[in-house]
Amino acid sequence: MNDTNAHDTVRSVLWRGDRLRLLDQRKLPFAEDYLDCTTPEEVAQAIRDLVVRGAPAIGIAAAWGVVLAARRGRNAIDSALPLLRAARPTAVNLMWALDRMQRAAATDADPQALEAEAQRIQDEDLAANRHMGALGAGLLGENVGVLTHCNTGSLATAGYGTALGVIRAGVSSGAITRVFAGETRPWLQGARLTMWELGHDAIAATLVSDSAAAHLMKSGQVQWVVVGADRIAANGDVANKIGTYQLAIVARHHGVKFMVVAPASTVDMATASGADIEIEMRDPHELLSHAGQRTVVEGAVAWNPVFDVTPAGLIDAIVTERGVIEHPDGNSMRALFA
Numbered sequence: 001m002n003d004t005n006a007h008d009t010v011r012s013v014l015w016r017g018d019r020l021r022l023l024d025q026r027k028l029p030f031a032e033d034y035l036d037c038t039t040p041e042e043v044a045q046a047i048r049d050l051v052v053r054g055a056p057a058i059g060i061a062a063a064w065g066v067v068l069a070a071r072r073g074r075n076a077i078d079s080a081l082p083l084l085r086a087a088r089p090t091a092v093n094l095m096w097a098l099d100r101m102q103r104a105a106a107t108d109a110d111p112q113a114l115e116a117e118a119q120r121i122q123d124e125d126l127a128a129n130r131h132m133g134a135l136g137a138g139l140l141g142e143n144v145g146v147l148t149h150c151n152t153g154s155l156a157t158a159g160y161g162t163a164l165g166v167i168r169a170g171v172s173s174g175a176i177t178r179v180f181a182g183e184t185r186p187w188l189q190g191a192r193l194t195m196w197e198l199g200h201d202a203i204a205a206t207l208v209s210d211s212a213a214a215h216l217m218k219s220g221q222v223q224w225v226v227v228g229a230d231r232i233a234a235n236g237d238v239a240n241k242i243g244t245y246q247l248a249i250v251a252r253h254h255g256v257k258f259m260v261v262a263p264a265s266t267v268d269m270a271t272a273s274g275a276d277i278e279i280e281m282r283d284p285h286e287l288l289s290h291a292g293q294r295t296v297v298e299g300a301v302a303w304n305p306v307f308d309v310t311p312a313g314l315i316d317a318i319v320t321e322r323g324v325i326e327h328p329d330g331n332s333m334r335a336l337f338a
């Protein structure tokens, strides 16, 4: 069943009154299949399996998981919260959304009240993305080339996207004239998801291998690297998809500006620095095969961290819906998020 609207950006998380419908991102771009969750356990599993992925999107899905629990009764909420919280460790949006739902349930555990809170979380995220898109696009300049990493679009959020929202806004304003998407191994969020989203919006983009990023920046075709985030620490360090850190190093070396785009729900002022952020380690087999086809000799081992940390000193701007932090550090982060 196709729940996407051809004239709007896609929607990956859809509340259907008694179930949560998730666009199964494991099957994109060649199949648009949906997975229906009727229990918080199914939502937690869908987050673990990357049926739904992207920091804001997993927070939104978890919020609806609490609504599904509430429909079973107050005690079900208390058992669902730790289960959902443990689904993935790095994106603080997951914990932020569950904390907010837990506070709401303490006031009123009625399913309809919690459904309204989950809907607010989803609606606020979409509004934030559109605002951040305009703010970020305003920083770009004219006739710029942009390289993005992973997928930070409608699939990873309530819609429109974070870094991809800036790209949507920048293409619309004419500021962006060249878009490059990194493939983002091993899960290929860039190749499979970002290229699909941009094609859906008729935005021309060029796929590059992760290995080509430095050569691309050396060629002068790119003036900005624009990425999302999974957790921003109090000193401005940013955890994001594995490969982001090396893009920041290469960008600085070649005089390419580096922008991080993320809603306030991604900022974690309780975490002092990037050194304190837990980096999710996923199954090494994600590296040992591609599309179900093994690519490495039997017995080989692999190391599969799926996030890394970019130090604040390599970031030119952090764009949030509360405003832009240029050259982020602890002081500028506290000024906006204390």
Ligand SMILES: CSC[C@H]1O[C@H](OP(=O)(O)O)[C@H](O)[C@@H]1O
Pocket: 053, 054, 055, 056, 149, 150, 151, 152, 153, 156, 157, 162, 163, 189, 227, 228, 229, 230, 240, 241, 242, 306
């Ligand atoms: C706006 S999405 C933020 C973030 O989430 C992605 O990770 P994953 O695909 O593993 O959920 C990636 O790090 C994006 O930049």
